[in-house]
Amino acid sequence: MTEYFLQAFIYLTAAVIAVPLANKLGLGSVLGYLIAGVVIGPIVGLVGSETNTIQHFAEFGVVMMLFLVGLELEPKMLWAMRNRLLGLGGLQVGGSVVAVMACAIYAGYQTSIALTIGLIFSLSSTAIVLQTLSEKRLNKTHAGKNAFSVLLFQDIAVIPMLAFIPLLALPELVEKAQVAASSLSEQHEQLSLVASLPGWAYAIVLIVAIGIVVLGGHYLSRPLFKMVAESGAREISTAAALMLVIGIAALMSLVGISPALGTFLAGVVLANSEFKHELEANIGPFKGLLLGLFFITVGAGIDFAVLFADFGEIILITLTVMIIKAFVLYLLALIFRIKGSDRWLFTLSLAQAGEFGFVLLSFSVQQHVIPTDVAQTLSIVVALSMFLTPGLFILFDKVIYPRFQIKTNQREQDNIDDKGTVIIAGIGRFGQVVNRFLVSNNIKTVVLDYQVSQVDTIRRINTKAYYGDATRPDLLKTAGIDEASLFVVAIDNRESSVELVKYLHHSYPKLKIVARAFDRGHGHLLKEAGADVVESETHHSALELSVSSLQLLGYSDDYVMRRKATYKRIEKEASKRLYDFWLKESAGERFSNDFIKLFMLYEERLKQAMDEDNAAHQDDVEDNVVPDNSAAVDFAQAEVITRKDNPLNT
Numbered sequence: 001m002t003e004y005f006l007q008a009f010i011y012l013t014a015a016v017i018a019v020p021l022a023n024k025l026g027l028g029s030v031l032g033y034l035i036a037g038v039v040i041g042p043i044v045g046l047v048g049s050e051t052n053t054i055q056h057f058a059e060f061g062v063v064m065m066l067f068l069v070g071l072e073l074e075p076k077m078l079w080a081m082r083n084r085l086l087g088l089g090g091l092q093v094g095g096s097v098v099a100v101m102a103c104a105i106y107a108g109y110q111t112s113i114a115l116t117i118g119l120i121f122s123l124s125s126t127a128i129v130l131q132t133l134s135e136k137r138l139n140k141t142h143a144g145k146n147a148f149s150v151l152l153f154q155d156i157a158v159i160p161m162l163a164f165i166p167l168l169a170l171p172e173l174v175e176k177a178q179v180a181a182s183s184l185s186e187q188h189e190q191l192s193l194v195a196s197l198p199g200w201a202y203a204i205v206l207i208v209a210i211g212i213v214v215l216g217g218h219y220l221s222r223p224l225f226k227m228v229a230e231s232g233a234r235e236i237s238t239a240a241a242l243m244l245v246i247g248i249a250a251l252m253s254l255v256g257i258s259p260a261l262g263t264f265l266a267g268v269v270l271a272n273s274e275f276k277h278e279l280e281a282n283i284g285p286f287k288g289l290l291l292g293l294f295f296i297t298v299g300a301g302i303d304f305a306v307l308f309a310d311f312g313e314i315i316l317i318t319l320t321v322m323i324i325k326a327f328v329l330y331l332l333a334l335i336f337r338i339k340g341s342d343r344w345l346f347t348l349s350l351a352q353a354g355e356f357g358f359v360l361l362s363f364s365v366q367q368h369v370i371p372t373d374v375a376q377t378l379s380i381v382v383a384l385s386m387f388l389t390p391g392l393f394i395l396f397d398k399v400i401y402p403r404f405q406i407k408t409n410q411r412e413q414d415n416i417d418d419k420g421t422v423i424i425a426g427i428g429r430f431g432q433v434v435n436r437f438l439v440s441n442n443i444k445t446v447v448l449d450y451q452v453s454q455v456d457t458i459r460r461i462n463t464k465a466y467y468g469d470a471t472r473p474d475l476l477k478t479a480g481i482d483e484a485s486l487f488v489v490a491i492d493n494r495e496s497s498v499e500l501v502k503y504l505h506h507s508y509p510k511l512k513i514v515a516r517a518f519d520r521g522h523g524h525l526l527k528e529a530g531a532d533v534v535e536s537e538t539h540h541s542a543l544e545l546s547v548s549s550l551q552l553l554g555y556s557d558d559y560v561m562r563r564k565a566t567y568k569r570i571e572k573e574a575s576k577r578l579y580d581f582w583l584k585e586s587a588g589e590r591f592s593n594d595f596i597k598l599f600m601l602y603e604e605r606l607k608q609a610m611d612e613d614n615a616a617h618q619d620d621v622e623d624n625v626v627p628d629n630s631a632a633v634d635f636a637q638a639e640v641i642t643r644k645d646n647p648l649n650t
Contacts, residue, residue, distance in 0.1 A: 007047065009123070014036035014040045019032035020032075028322045029135060029292070030131055030295055033296050034390070035565075037299020047300050064245060064286060064290060065126070065291060067264065068283060068287060069148075071279060085153055087150065089149055092328060095332070096118070099327070100321065103320060109374075120357045121357065121444065123157075124151060127354075128386055129151060132347065137472075142338060145347055147345075147350055148347050152264070165364055165369055166367045168367075170369065205255050210257075212251065213251070217269035221244070221275070222273065225279075245263055298387070302384070313377075319621070330343070333346050340404050353381065419444075422445045422484065422487070423446045423448065426488075427449045427455070428449075431516075432463075448466050448468050449465055449470075449491075452481045470500060481508060494518060501526055514534075520536070523579075526581055543567065547564050
């Protein structure tokens with residue numbers, strides 16, 4: 001028992017020392033964990049043979065991570081990303097397999113071994129990439145979303161790879177390890193429900209297992225967590241969350257499916273559950289700790305004796321693999337029109353082998369596809385490529401991204417020494433009006449903006465504003481978010497504004513949130529995220545301009561105000577109905593055909609309401625100047641053109 005305590009103390013001490021230092025130096029926590037593993041393993045020798053065993057345990061952190069990722073993805077969002085998932089992910093795996101296989105054949109490996117090597121190196125590190133993207137707040141960028149699609153497809157592809165690799169077994173290796181193979185087979189049968197089943201029965205078992213996860217997650221999880229919540233015991237709530245994840249992982253392992261993929265599916269099923277945030281809070285700490293432990297074991301598992309024995313060859317193989325994958329990814333970025341800094345982020349983030357490479361290598365040796373000495377060398381290559389990945393992110397942050405960044409926006413964030421009743425994020429043309437109105441009514445505001453030029457301009461007119469990223473939780477703390485009563489979201493980035501509203505709604509449930517929307521679709525996303533009030537930046541100004549247009553055409557003020565009231569009444573009714581329909585039928589930001597049809601019906605309803613109002617006040621209309629027929633025709637034609645253009649961007 002003492003030995004286990006000492007090992008736990010060593011791993012935790014290494015993490016506590018290395019990770020803060022790495023973050024302080026700008027290296028990121030992942031590289032800190034890897035360095036900690038190298039120090040306590042190959043360099044100092046404080047850990048040794050137990051590393052492989054601990055690594056298998058720590059891989060459960062990847063399982064938890066994908067469960068939490070699934071919780072953030074609703075089924076409709078997953079369906080909306082199907083093109084990226086199949087197209088981008090499929091082409092990445094296929095292109096990487098072919099390119100790496102060709103290089104392996106050129107290096108002198110047999111075709112079957114070369115193909116297996118291609119399959120192994122086609123996979124990237126889900127753990128490192130998602131963790132790093134999340135830390136750097138890049139997971140919601142265009143590149144981050146595409147990278148996630150590729151990683152998800154790779155996790156799915158592991159299943160057919162595991163089924164295909166045994167078909168590549170080398171006869172000479174099978175004969176040499178016949179005895180060992182039989183013992184491994186017996187052990188495998190004890191741990192598997194499908195080892196001895198025919199193909200058709202195996203397919204049925206897979207369908208049943210996936211059905212249990214989907215249906216059980218949908219129908220059984222709610223009463224289970226409701227019962228646990230009513231008990232009032234916090235530890236039981238944590239135990240229930242762990243039970244769910246561990247149970248699904250065990251079931252998937254027993255039927256030969258990737259546990260990570262199974263828990264991801266469960267997370268997607270539970271994405272709409274009212275217990276979603278409770279699950280995130282309970283699983284989050286375990287995920288972070290186990291992922292850190294996994295990275296430490298990767299660093300500790302690097303065999304320096306093997307590395308230095310063939311140092312040049314291993315480094316060459318590692319760099320070749322990373323360059324090949326980067327080349328394939330860059331081509332795909334061009335094909336799928338990933339532009340600017342996102343193209344380089346997508347390319348560099350996935351240019352490594354992944355943790356599933358260790359699994360496939362071990363499996364390939366067991367199935368007599370790859371010789372042990374080759375597998376040992378390749379495992380070092382996998383570990384080294386993962387070790388180098390944080391360096392690629394640093395390269396992107398320090399060298400590539402600044403070239404795409406506005407040079408005037410490069411300075412340290414301001415220290416906020418103010419507190420206010422209202423916090424305003426974004427002080428552009430929209431936020432300025434809100435701030436001026438509130439300040440003129442003696443309401444204390446704290447204004448934040450991430451554009452240096454905008455902050456400096458506002459300060460010239462004696463308006464106090466602070467330079468800083470309002471999406472950062474630590475900055476919001478210093479801005480007095482805990483004491484604020486109202487938060488105004490007026491930032492220019494659509495995705496960031498939705499994520500900010502979502503964070504504020506869940507982290508500060510008593511805080512009132514008002515948000516600026518760019519258009520109807522953006523407004524729907526903001527409402528869904530939790531905004532109390534959403535206003536389009538152009539709606540009211542366009543309506544006032546329309547009122548002025550009628551007045552200039554000679555209509556009376558009374559007549560125009562009635563028309564304005566009618567328009568606002570129908571628009572209010574339509575907005576509510578359209579939003580409710582969008583929640584049920586539309587996939588993310590995309591509008592379904594039925595939504596468009598409903599929108600057009602309300603356009604007809606608006607025309608009908610105006611005609612009814614006109615008939616009800618015919619006497620008043622007769623007293624007003626009426627435009628000639630040609631003008632009326634022109635307006636009718638303009639309406640048709642507008643409706644044909646894009647009726648949803650109103």
